[in-house]
Amino acid sequence: VYCVGVPVLVLWVSVCLVHSDSSVVVQKEAQFGVSYLDTVTSHNQTIYSFNHTVSRNKTEGVRVSVELLSETTKSPILFVIRQKQAVLSFQVPLILRGLYQRKYQYTQVGRTLCQPPTLVASETQFFYVDVSTLSSTSVHYQLRVSRVESFTLQTDKKFSFNATPSQPQFFKYVFPDGVDTVIVKVNSEKNFPCSVMSIQDIQCPVYDLDNNVAFIGMYQTMTKKGAVTVQRKDFPSNSFYVVVVVKTEDEACGGPLKFYPLLPDELLDAGNRSKTLDVVVSPAINSEVYVMGMLFCLGIFLSFYVLTFLVACIENKRSVCDGLISYSFTYTHSDNGSTMSSEPVTDSLASAEGTYGYMERSMDTVGRCRQESLSSVEEDDYDTLADIDSDKNIVRTKKYLCVSDLARKDKRVLNKKYQIYFWNISTIAVFYALPVIQLVITYQTVVNVTGNQDICYYNFLCAHPLGALSSFNNILSNLGYVMLGLLFLLIVLQRDILHNRALMRNDITxxxxxxxxxxxxFYAMGTALMMEGLLSACYHVCPNYTNFQFDTSFMYMIAGLCMLKLYQKRHPDINASAYTAYACLAAVIFFSVLGVVFGKGNTAFWIVFSVIHILATLLLSTQLYYMGRWKLDSGILRRMLYVIYTDCVRQCSGPMYIDRMVLLVMGNIVNWSLAAYGLIKRPNDFASYLLAIAICNLLLYFAFYIIMKLRSGERIRCLALVCILFTAVVWGFALFFFFQGLSTWQKTPAESREHNRDCILLSFFDDHDIWHFLSSIAMFGSFLVLLTMDDDLDTVQRDKIYVF
Known part of the structure; x- marks a missing residue:
């Protein structure tokens, strides 16, 4: 009231003072639809009197159009429109300011008068258009007042109109009975000029200029598309205005940034900034669709609990049957007088089912590739020194290692070491999640209070609000990560309990x-999957570039933990500690934040990151190749030159560990290629680029593990094979929906809205929600693969399981 009332009061006092200085006031009865060509000077003022009938059941729009006909004038014409409950004033030529206080002049101005509701059934209202100026010379102008056709928008009916920065448009919409939520969609065939769509309550004045449209209501910038979900509860009058304003400049929508040499009081040419737009108001989904969406989401993931229970019952029944068959076979051989070893023998039936005996297997039963690349560890393979079984420099540098060589530490010590992974990630999750939740609540509150829809990058064509949340469906679809993460923890717990029971009864297997x-x-992986769901939901409360790392941080964690688990399977004694692993992952997240903030177009940052990436790859390759038996000190260069001289120049011998060398060479090729790509292309989405590096390394190591497992004569059981195939198919579909790109915070909010699409599942979920569903299932399947892929070795002695 203060901001509007004081300028109007000052304006009215000024007009009165001008009138007192021997000015002539002429009042004219005016008609709608008639163009009035007239002149005005500082010595005369013209008042145009209009009257029209206002009905409570019908809203009629009134539009005032003014054009300055004089080519040059030092003083503008002032138009003051006095209504029953409002005063509207503007000058011609109209001066609007843009970026860096650049000023643009408009000689044609069109404004629609606000229409406050009337309490009586019908009444005649008067309004007056006062025209005055301080120019001593005559200024020519044209005035036209007309009624607006189709001022009230109809549901599901498209309406087209034109707008310019000096001629904004707004229309009224009334909620029909039984409709509580609607979606207002505004479309245009042209990207530019940049526009602003605003939803405002029915009140006067209506803020319909570029410099005041953001004062009240909800608003968003737009190029081709704009959409706002409006709820009846936010508008006590059960109606609202749809306001469309064309901006004076295009920088807010990602248009070209032009720098002009500014001079004092310089006026820039506004150019032709007319834009044709279409507006459609459609009913949004009702409460039944919300319920169906939630039931569908719960049903999908609860079905995995049921399926897991059925598979567990089948596997348990199968294990009991296998045990009975094995016992029967052993008893029969004993009755026939055969010589029994202290270790049981496996019959052909058990072997066919994938169960190996405890006796030493002959090399004839192993594939040819395994004979050529690996060999059983016999005493003759190395010099029998006194410290051969304790010196890790001797054990770990053997040409062919078995799991028994790298599983020498006390089991209780290792269990405590790896349990730290779970407790550390639980601690990290608590301290990470609490400020994240607090921050996104603040974001959502700011959006709701200010009405600025440019803060969050939603898919506005499929953003269903619930309570204070603007896009509930994007949050709900993350439920799968939490539920499947919890299910994986239960599966791991069940296996852990069974294994501990076997240890308590001294089961030799x-x-x-x-x-x-x-x-x-495994516990840490399940916790990370649950946290990914929680933080992804937090990110989707208000997705933007400042909080994108919330969505990706635990993705890095998951990728890193999966690689560590793959390595731990064959290297339990030398796997990284939890503190080292999480410190490295913290460094990755740190670089992710730096990349988001400073990486866009910053050559120096990309050079530094690429160098660090390559050096880290080389150091990790050396660590893996030598099983940690090397030192990074001042003599490393001398030792490297000595190895090159003795192994390459003097006798030209091949690498001692061929399999490891193949993996590391491929890994270096991939990582060096990714580093070169980042340095050359410098992608804007640095967080996704960093995640792609982690996923590529994980897939490469997983493929190497599977290949080496098959080369070593090992097999993949049916359950693990089904998990691998199922997970690969789901990942393929998930990535398809991920790359649909419904929004992107790499661009301006207006450009992001160009990618918005309608819901495609149950009128409630969009493509990105389906990505959430499928990726959570795919991650769960990937974890099951890691959990079950070595089940075929459960009855194989560890000195017959090879390290690769």
């Missing part, structure tokens, strides 16, 4: 066979 069972990393 659990003690000396199979890959050593350490579940700490």
């Amino acid at each position: 659990a003690l000396e066979c199979g890959i050593p069972k350490h579940f700490g990393l």
Whole structure:
């Protein structure tokens, strides 16, 4: 009231003072639809009197159009429109300011008068258009007042109109009975000029200029598309105005930034900034669709609980049957007088089912590739020194290693070591999630209070609000990460309990066979998946470039933990500690934040990052190749030259560990290529680029693991094979929906809205929601693959399981 009332009062006093200085006031009865060509000077003022009938059941728009006909004038014409409950004033030529206080002049001005509701059924209202100036010379102008056709928008009916910066448009919409939420969609065939769509309550004045449209209501910039979901509860009058304003400049919509040499009081040419737009108001979904969407989401992921229970029952029944068959076979051989070893023998039926015995297998049963690349560890393979079984420099540098060589540490010590992964990530999750939740609540509050729809990058064509949340469907679709993460934790817990029971009864299979069972990393992976769901939901409360790392931080965690788990399977003694692993992941997240803030177009940052990326790859390659038996000190260059001289120049011998060398060479090629791509292309989305590096390395290591497992004569059981195939298919579909790109914070909010699309599932979920569904299922399947892929080794002695 203060901001509007004081200028109007000052304006009215000024007009009165001008009138007192021997000015002539002429009042004319005016008609709608008639163009009045007239002149005005500082010595005369013209008042045009209009009257029209206002009905409570019908809203009629009134539009005032003014054009300055004089080519040059030092003083503008002032138009003051006095209504029953409002005063509207503007000058011609109209001066609007842009970026850096650049000023643009408009000689044609059109304004629509606000129409406050009337309490009586019908009444005649008068309004007056006062025209005055301080120019001593005559100024020619044209005035026309007309009624606006189709001022009230109809549901599901498209209406087209034109707008310019000096001729904004607004229309009224009344909620029909039974409709509580509508979506207002504004479209244009042209990207530019940049526009602003605003939703305002029915009140006077209506803020319909570039410099005041953001004062009240909800608003968003737009190029081709704009959409706002409006709820009846936010508008007590059950109606609202749809205001469309064309901006004076295009920088807010990502248009070209032009720098002009500014002079004092310089006026720039506004050019032709007319834009044709279409507006459609459609009913939004009702409460039944919300309920169906939530039930659908719960049903999908609860079905995995049911399926897991059925598979567990089948596997348990199968294990009991296998145990009975094995016991029967052993008893029969004993009755026939055969010589029994202290270790049980596996029959052909058990072998066919994938269960190996505890006796040493002959190399004839292993594939040819395994004979050529690996060999059983016999005493004759190395010099029998006194410290051969304890010196890790001797054990780890053997040409062919078995799991028993890298599983020498006390099991209780290792269990505590790997349990730290779970407790550390739980601590990290608490301290990370709490400020994130607080921050996104603040973001959502700011959006709701200010009405600025440019703060958050939603898919506005499929953003269904619930309570204070602007896009509830994008939050709900993250439920799968939490539910499947919890399910994975329950599966791991069940395996952990069974394994501990086997250890308590001194089961020789659990003690000396199979890959050593350490579940700490699995618990950490399940927790990370649940946290990914929580933080992704927080990110989608208000997605933008400042909080995108919330959505990706635990993705880095998951990728890193999966690689660590793959490495731990065959290297339990030398796997990284939780503190080292999380410190490295913290460095990755740190670079992710730096990349988002400083990486866009910054050559120096990309050079530094690429160098660090390559050096880290080389250091990690050396660590993996030598199993940690090397030192980074002042003598490393001398030792490197000595190795090159003795192994390459003097005798030209090949690498001692061929398999490891193949993996590391491929890994370096991939990482060096990614570093070169980043340095050359410098992608705007640095967080996704960093995630792509992690995923590429994980996939490369996983493929190497599977290939080496098959080369070593090992097999993949049916359950693991089904998980691999199912997960690969789901990942393919998930990535398809991920790359649909419904919004992008790399561009301006207006440009992001050009990618918005309608819902495609149950009229509630969009493409990105389906990505959430499928990616959570795919991650869960990937975890199951890591959990079950070595089940075929559960009855194989560890000194017969090879390290690669």
